[in-house]
Amino acid sequence: MLEVQDLSVRYGENQVVCGASFTVQSGEWLMITGPNGAGKSSMLSALMQGVPYTGGIRFEGENLQSMKPRRRALCMGLLAQRYASGYAFTVEEIVRLGRYAYHDALSGFDAADENAVAQALHETGTYELRSHPVSRISGGELQRAFLAQLFAQNPKLLLLDEPSSHLDLAYQKQILTLISGWLRQGGRAVISVMHDLAVARRFGTRVMLLHRGHIEADGAPEQALSPSLLSRVYGMDVEAWMQGLYGVWSD
Amino acid sequence: MKKEGFQPLAYIGFAAATLLTLTLCVCAGSVALPPLETLGVIGKAILGIAQEGARSAIILSVRLPRVLCVALSGAALALCGGVMQGLLRNPLADGSTLGVSAGASLGAVAAIAFGASVPFLRLAGTMAMAMLSATLSLGIILALSYRLDRSFSSHTIILIGIIYSMFVSGILSLLIAFSGEKLRTITYWTMGSLQGSTYLNAAALLAALLVFGGVMLFHARELNAFAVGEANARSVGVNVKRVRLLMLICASALIGVCVSIGGTIAFVGLVTPHILRLLTGPNHKKLLPATVFGGAIFLMLADLLARVIVSPLELPIGVVTSLIGAAVFTVILLRGRKGDAHA
Numbered sequence: 083m084l085e086v087q088d089l090s091v092r093y094g095e096n097q098v099v100c101g102a103s104f105t106v107q108s109g110e111w112l113m114i115t116g117p118n119g120a121g122k123s124s125m126l127s128a129l130m131q132g133v134p135y136t137g138g139i140r141f142e143g144e145n146l147q148s149m150k151p152r153r154r155a156l157c158m159g160l161l162a163q164r165y166a167s168g169y170a171f172t173v174e175e176i177v178r179l180g181r182y183a184y185h186d187a188l189s190g191f192d193a194a195d196e197n198a199v200a201q202a203l204h205e206t207g208t209y210e211l212r213s214h215p216v217s218r219i220s221g222g223e224l225q226r227a228f229l230a231q232l233f234a235q236n237p238k239l240l241l242l243d244e245p246s247s248h249l250d251l252a253y254q255k256q257i258l259t260l261i262s263g264w265l266r267q268g269g270r271a272v273i274s275v276m277h278d279l280a281v282a283r284r285f286g287t288r289v290m291l292l293h294r295g296h297i298e299a300d301g302a303p304e305q306a307l308s309p310s311l312l313s314r315v316y317g318m319d320v321e322a323w324m325q326g327l328y329g330v331w332s333d
Numbered sequence: 334m335k336k337e338g339f340q341p342l343a344y345i346g347f348a349a350a351t352l353l354t355l356t357l358c359v360c361a362g363s364v365a366l367p368p369l370e371t372l373g374v375i376g377k378a379i380l381g382i383a384q385e386g387a388r389s390a391i392i393l394s395v396r397l398p399r400v401l402c403v404a405l406s407g408a409a410l411a412l413c414g415g416v417m418q419g420l421l422r423n424p425l426a427d428g429s430t431l432g433v434s435a436g437a438s439l440g441a442v443a444a445i446a447f448g449a450s451v452p453f454l455r456l457a458g459t460m461a462m463a464m465l466s467a468t469l470s471l472g473i474i475l476a477l478s479y480r481l482d483r484s485f486s487s488h489t490i491i492l493i494g495i496i497y498s499m500f501v502s503g504i505l506s507l508l509i510a511f512s513g514e515k516l517r518t519i520t521y522w523t524m525g526s527l528q529g530s531t532y533l534n535a536a537a538l539l540a541a542l543l544v545f546g547g548v549m550l551f552h553a554r555e556l557n558a559f560a561v562g563e564a565n566a567r568s569v570g571v572n573v574k575r576v577r578l579l580m581l582i583c584a585s586a587l588i589g590v591c592v593s594i595g596g597t598i599a600f601v602g603l604v605t606p607h608i609l610r611l612l613t614g615p616n617h618k619k620l621l622p623a624t625v626f627g628g629a630i631f632l633m634l635a636d637l638l639a640r641v642i643v644s645p646l647e648l649p650i651g652v653v654t655s656l657i658g659a660a661v662f663t664v665i666l667l668r669g670r671k672g673d674a675h676a
Contacts, residue, residue: 132567155570162564168424169560169615178337179558183570187551191337215614228565235569 083108083271084129084239089137091124091295098124100295101137106239111265111272113286113303115279117316120292122275126243129273130160141239155183158239159232161225163247170215173208173227174199180234202233206260222253229260240264242274246281258285279320280328283307291315338618347626351404358400358633363644364391402530403636403650404629405538406591407601409546411628412621413584414602415609416549419556419617420580422563423491427602428588431490432497434599436470436585437463437592438523439501439508445519446512460537464589470497471585475578486563525596525651527636534594541590545583546625552576553617560615598632598651600658605631607665 084106091099099121106112114122128135131146131154139146141157149157159180180202181195203209206226216224225245232240240261246254262285265272276282282289282303289306291299293315299306312320359375360366366388374389375397384393414427421431428434444462474493482489505523512519555576558566567573591598605628606620613619632650635657639648 130564130567132564151567151572152570155568160564160568162562168422169419169610171557171561171615175337175557175616176561179554179561179565179569182554182558231565231569 083142084273085138085140085143086129087138087140089125089128089135089139091121091128091133091135093124098295099128099135102295102297103137104290104297104300106271106273108238108269108271109265109287111262111274111285111287113274113276113282113289114292115276115282115289115307116292116298119294121295122292123243125292126160126241126273126275129241130158152183155235155237157237158241159235159237160241160243161228161232161245163244170217172212173214173216173219173223173230174203174212176216176227177202177208177212177230177234180231180236183235198234198236202230205233206230207256220253222249222256225249225253225257226260229257233264238270240270240272240274242272244275244277247277254281261285279307279312279324337616339622343619344622347623351626351629354630354633355400355404358403358637359392359396361637362391362396362640364388366392398532398535399527399530400633400636401532401535402527402538402594403632405535405542406527406595406598407605407628407630407632407635408625409538409542409587409591409628410598410601411605411624411631412542412546412549413588414628415606415617415621415624416556416580416584417602418606419560419615419620420577421491422560423488424607425603426491428584429498429597429599429602430494431581431584432470432474432494432501433467433585433588434592434597435498435501435505436473437467437589438597439470439505440464440466440589441593441596442505442508442519442523445522446508446515460590460593463593464586467585467589467592468582470501471581473497475581521649522596523651524649525598525654526647526649527595528647530594537590538594541587545587548583549580549587550621550625552580553621556580556617556621557615560617596649596651598654600654600662601628601632601635604658604661604665608661611665 086102086104089099089102090097098119102125114125116122124133127133129139129146141149141154146154177199178191178195181191181198184195185191200209203212206229208223208226208230211219211223211227216227219227229245242261245261246257249257258281261272264270276286286303288301289299289303290297291306291311298315299308299311309321356368356371360368360371370388371392374384374392377384378393410428417426417428417431418424420426428437440462441459443466444459474490474497477493477497478489481493509516509519509523555566555571558569558571559573559576563573606624609623609627610620613623632654635653636650638657639650639653642648642653
């Protein structure tokens with residue numbers, strides 16, 4: 083589905099992603115993890131064409147750089163870590179934006195759009211909130227509203243930038259379960275930046291470990307998150323730390 | 334689910350309020366004129382029936398062209414403010430914070446100070462210089478923003494705009510200081526005034542509003558996406574760089590035309606979208622059409638105050654909009670802090 087070749091991102095003198103190459107196949111949930119400053123979010127921004135980069139990114143054989151934005155939106159969409167619009171759009175208005183790519187400048191909303199929006203609102207449990215301004219709902223509800231926008235947009239590849247990092251456990255579970263369900267529908271893939279190694283291991287079908295802009299490991303979660311690799315990348319005994327954190331719950 | 338956008342009933346309501354305000358502003362002044370007689374004179378003029386007398390001369394030669402120019406300037410400035418606030422996701426953005434108004438003023442003041450003119454077209458030199466300078470200023474602001482931040486982030490553009498405005502106001506002061514016998518004209522002009530406006534001015538404003546304003550109104554969906562966030566706009570498929578550039582160019586050109594005719598009229602672009610956002614919500618499909626009507630009404634009432642408050646003398650309209658705007662804006666901000674405001 084996605085083919086990335088020798089991807090590099092540079093901010094001035096600082097190279098944050100250094101020649102990364104990888105592919106993503108349909109059905110995969112690729113978790114990109116690593117310490118702060120490893121280049122995870124920059125890699126995601128480059129995939130979304132949000133920052134200048136060198137190298138090649140192809141979606142189903144088509145160069146993303148030369149792809150029209152509307153066409154790109156049918157291929158991939160982004161769920162950001164946090165949204166803070168200063169304006170009080172309603173949940174429904176946010177979700178309707180997901181259908182932007184389905185229209186040219188002159189065509190309006192049709193029945194298919196209305197159905198897609200209603201279905202996305204129902205799937206994410208935000209239908210009852212549809213008239214609420216986004217400034218007056220909780221962080222978890224807001225994240226579900228933007229997930230509903232992505233469901234209405236219905237791209238083949240979801241890019242998630244730490245989608246659950248600031249949510250409580252109940253909302254984390256809701257969001258991750260919704261994404262798992264979406265992925266199971268076939269012909270789709272997910273790439274997420276994820277700091278939480280436990281979540282990366284539990285939900286990812288594949289994990290990419292980044293360190294100082296380089297791919298340190300890319301493979302099955304248990305291999306890419308091996309204690310020796312993690313200790314080297316994070317500069318600490320990650321296994322002992324994780325057992326200390328989570329071991330108490332198994333007693 | 335309910336329909337998006339401005340509904341026909343809302344159009345009718347806003348249009349009726351605008352026409353009512355226009356009639357009031359033509360009737361009121363140092364010589365009060367009955368509304369029915371005023372409408373009769375305007376109606377006959379539209380039908381091409383010749384009229385004589387002082388009253389019809391006041392209506393057709395003095396008040397109507399002025400009120401039309403005021404209404405069109407208000408509509409244009411408010412629309413530009415609404416577009417910039419959505420585009421840059423910043424409720425404090427408008428022509429003045431972006432540096433475009435300052436740029437347009439610089440061009441117009443330079444034209445007045447150095448006597449730039451186009452044969453047979455009064456004001457054409459000032460208008461051309463204001464539009465040129467506004468667009469050039471935008472170019473400078475965008476080039477500097479790009480040099481600082483390749484992603485053209487809204488915050489960088491606003492920051493550079495404010496710095497540029499300060500720089501331009503220094504140059505303006507310098508020009509005014511050395512303007513000699515044109516000092517009074519330039520000083521009065523910088524305070525904003527639509528006194529002595531003509532139908533030709535109104536036609537220029539209408540043409541600019543139809544062309545540039547039409548393009549901006551046509552991009553309401555894209556502006557909604559920008560108002561949610563640039564990353565979100567990119568994700569849903571908006572051509573972020575192209576739309577941003579197009580909106581900024583249209584707003585700059587429209588502000589340039591307004592400034593060349595009426596001088597610097599502050600706060601219309603900042604306050605009107607704020608007030609109307611409380612009524613329509615932030616959706617640009619409703620907000621922008623409402624802003625066009627609301628801006629016209631706001632500026633017509635401000636101009637009426639400028640004409641009657643110290644009659645027979647007249648205040649510059651920019652002074653009135655600044656005084657009203659600052660007060661209204663303070664109330665909105667205080668309400669916003671209490672969590673009552675939409676924006």
